[in-house]
């Protein structure tokens with residue numbers, strides 16, 4: 001129904017005063033003033049761990065709601081409490097108006113199988129099931145017949161860009177692809193609410209950015225409600241329509257990304273936001289690019305020269321068989337090698353190339369970028385070539401990165 005009254009739409013998820021205390025004597029905490037004490041004091045006096053303290057928030061349909069906070073702040077506990085994978089100690093959780101905490105087992109299970117889908121950091125795939133059977137699993141346990149569940153699974157596999165991989169086993173897939181299977185599995189049941197607990201944290205930076213972009217596109221297309229957990233402010237600012245910032249089991253701010261940046265709720269958020277200057281937050285691994293052309297040391301200089309001309313580049317990195325950086329080749333160097341009668345690209349290369357690791361921040365790249373005319377090579381800890389960074393890339397990252 002069109003809504004022109006200006007009222008906020010009905011929430012599809014509402015969390016009211018939810019607490020979670022882990023331990024034996026949770027009553028002794030909840031029934032006394034001790035529950036208002038610090039986490040440390042609660043632990044010391046009762047042996048219990050306070051994981052969530054009086055959490056309340058609402059999420060409306062179609063929102064991309066991000067829970068962000070440092071490790072240990074209670075994000076996973078909260079997202080698991082939403083469907084009682086962890087039992088909340090107190091409070092109410094309403095999904096589509098129904099109090100999840102009062103549902104008996106059967107209806108709870110139905111809720112998990114029809115309304116919500118969950119994606120974890122550890123992809124959680126069955127290694128001996130094909131991609132198709134992994135994705136169809138949620139439908140199988142719902143008792144959907146084979147033909148129908150395969151049809152739905154194939155559609156989900158296509159949605160996440162894995163068409164053609166249905167019959168592969170997860171072990172044959174890269175981390176990014178395995179997580180696509182994880183996402184397809186949760187989409188196959190066509191849930192209204194997707195719960196995602198740090199789904200991209202285990203992935204390489206480039207893949208991670210790609211998956212983020214795709215998730216944004218996917219949400220746009222499917223209009224799901226997404227509850228997304230991350231400890232990465234940058235990811236939160238990129239993905240969230242609203243961000244709930246957690247600290248020590250509490251939510252200390254819920255706002256749109258713009259408001260998180262412009263009016264941080266307290267010092268903790270302020271510190272975070274100060275760190276959010278793109279140069280301090282962005283890392284080499286996030287902004288690096290795949291070079292247009294890579295040359296290999298065993299290639300002959302004539303081949304290399306042709307490839308370089310064809311690709312319209314002035315220079316290209318040369319790498320070894322085990323993907324280490326050998327150096328940089330230019331047209332002049334290749335001509336000299338041809339004149340030498342050289343058979344490969346093992347000599348004469350420019351070795352004095354600036355190098356960085358994927359973890360380095362853009363701020364740390366500035367001196368490298370200004371001190372050399374060459375692009376920066378990004379190498380992992382074993383010296384493997386991952387990508388390159390040009391000055392233009394650095395400048396672009398500074399201007400546009402917090403957007404989608």
Ligand SMILES: Nc1ncnc2c1ncn2[C@@H]1O[C@H](COP(=O)(O)OP(=O)(O)O)[C@@H](O)[C@H]1O
Pocket residue numbers: 022023049050051069070071072073074075076077078
């Ligand atoms: N099963 C458990 N038993 C006891 N304490 C736990 C358990 N699970 C989590 N905790 C504690 O609850 C707090 C929140 O943890 P968690 O929700 O995993 O945080 P996050 O996901 O933000 O890293 C931490 O102090 C953690 O040690």
Ligand SMILES: [Mg+2]
Pocket residue numbers: 075076077
């Ligand atoms: Mg966690």
